[in-house]
Amino acid sequence: MRILLIAGAFNSLTQRVHAELGDRGHHMSVELVGRDTPLAAVVRRHAPDLIVAPMLKTAVPREVWSACTCLIVHPGPVGDRGPSSVDWAVHLGERRWGVTVLQANDEMDAGDIWAFAECPVPEVGKSDLYRNEIADAAIEAVLSAVARFASGTYRPQPQDTLPAARKAGRTRPPMRQDVRRIDWSDPTETVVRRLRAADSQPGVRDELLGAPWFLHGGHPEDTLTGPPGTLLATRCGAICRATGDGAVWIPELRPPRGPGEPGTFKLPATLALGDRLPPLPELPAPLDPGQGPRTWSDIRYREDGPVGFLGFSFPGGAMSTDHCRRLLDAYRHACSRPTSVLVLGGGRDFFSNGIHLNVIEAAADPAEESWANINAMDDLVQAVLTTTDRWVVAALGGNAAAGGVMLALAADEVWCRSAVVLNPHYRLMGLYGSEYWTYSLPGRVGPETAARLTERALPVTAAAAQRIGLVDRTVDCAPRDFTARTAALAARLASAPALQSRIAAKKARRERDEADRPLAAYRDHELARMHAIFFDPERPYHALRRAFVRKEAPAGTPPHLSAHALGASKSRLP
Template identity: 70%
Template sequence: SGPGMPGAYDRPYWLPEIAAPLELPPGRTTWTDIRYRQSGPIGFLSFSFPGGAMSTTHCRRLLAAWRYALTRPTSVLVLGGARDFFSNGIHLNVIEAAGDPAGESWSNLNAMDDLVEAVLRTTDRLVVSALGGNAAAGGVMLALAADEVWCRTGSVLNPHYRNMGLYGSEFWTYSLPRRVGAETAERLTTEALPVSSATAERIGLVDRLVPVAAQEFAPEVERLAAELAADPDLPRRITAKATSRHADELARPLAEYRRAELARMRAAFFDPEAPYHALRSAFVRKLPTGSARPLVSGEAR
């Protein structure tokens, strides 16, 4: 049938999706939301997801890309992108649209945890998180899994889950106190206030501020990464990192942090009366929360 004839446009016609390779050959330009490139001893794994939200599929694809990056001969691996958001954690819109939002929440969180754990367990090279924009919730914890966090000035971090009525996961109970101390970690996750890049550096959440315009962030990160890779002290730092991770594992395995966090999250996901469901729905639909409310300090999380 043709235009104007019955049945011409009564069903959608889909174009096939052709996955772009992680490393593009010379001369090829195409859109892709995950890309890997290498410059000497430095690997750059960039990702760019709209709004910073990471669905189950996004997390699994980025994990596959991470594993690919680990096969490359580098001493420094930079994770990040240059668009507005680094990551805001699990994808609430995809979860809300799912036939089983509780089940999709669980799948998404476990995929996010798999990714964060892979970064934490990378001990054969130095890992840098490069935040060209904002990050929140599990996205902040993904960044903190790296050895160094570089943040463009003007970015804002929200290292908490409270506005969705959640305890949180992504190994935050390991990574956050390790950086800022137990008292500050408790305050950040219960007060649920935004943290400027300057404050983040002051309290140890961020290691380096990058004071450039957004369009200059990627080249400046590349320059700084080259300096890091050329540092004669880098091999010692990598060895010390591996030793420290081994000691931490003996003290309390990452699996135990994950088990404890997920037990709290599972209870919220699969309880239909938990505030998370109404808060998530209101957030996605840009509606008032009504009777749903975030937790307040002192309540069980």
């Protein structure tokens, strides 16, 4: 079928719906829409068989939905209505949630039901939940709804005819800051839940050191205590703030936006506070917390017999210069251990999205910080590429993009949860790219496919990535099970009789490749291109970075999406 996706942004769910439906042979097109988008004209131009809206903040006009079936993906159970469904699920501590695919009509979220899928709600942040359990349920429901539409025989069910037991939701208002407000004398569990319900956007507005801030993200701390609301310590860019019975670590802050000012953006908390931050102890992050008290660390290492596990989790998957250097130190520590298999990643959310554009944008000299960041990424990737005494597996439980994909490709094998979406390209940020991609990407998929991936700049499902050789294994499991499944597969790999011969073969291959063309030559070539981009203020990278960081709406649908328009056959719109 010819399917048009309409969305407020090409976000993680929209990308996944696009890639999953494309994998199933549908002809996909995308239009990004806002309040002023002439949607009827857009639909007439595309003339789709079906419209799907994975993430839409505006109503679909009658002239559109009355002429062409439009399926709305609502991230809430049947009967749930309102724009803050996932926020409420986390805020209220719901155990089960769901996604409903309904038909657009005159009343928001009130149309007939085409499909519904349930999902658990683990104790994670809203954005993590949205990219994982919610996205899994959304895909299940969307695929079912699209198949039912394609059959031509299915009739959607009016909401008021569904059994009461399935109508778990209700109309909820937008979640405002007065609801999100934190009482710092509350227990840690309550505070963490409120922080997690707003972790990506909009954050929790609060007073800190005499000024307003939006707090983003929250992790419980069981050891540190103090008067509720006081700052206790820092760690790796995060601040620790006391609650009624413990404390929480807050990784990121964002200042409020003033009248007429450009959009503000999240930064590591200590960087955002700058000189306002009083003297506080910098507590080292435990690399292996073991079974001790709950605390937060963005990098962790553990061992199970011959297998080492180096996990990391950075907000939004962005890796600053500091993140890269600390992860490189941890990687070198892992390589000093007597293991034969090293698993890199293995967590449930983002693997990596490459360099940290927010930190770069905030720097006194963004060009210099861009240069430092890409070199730190290259140092990390080089360490992985040149590890020849053990087998390295990159385990992606969540999405990856740009340099994050290339970090994964530096490993000997890439394992992905089946729900992962990869964006192996740099072009949309006006970058040539580095991280040795000109060595690793063509080496895996061939030069023609590498060129297609980097030029088309479209998302790729894990299944499609495996078919072209971009990844080696997909793991079909729930988000909560990926770490354990990865550990079991790694243990089996470590016990395989052929492992040592495989390690020896890869060492010999690396030596042959080095003799043919040194890694340094790939790096020099890539960095020469990147240096020219970073230090030329007229290059598109700088404007694209600013727009991305400040979440400025694009003037229209980006060319790489609109170029795949469905065509101009006769429209059913008047």
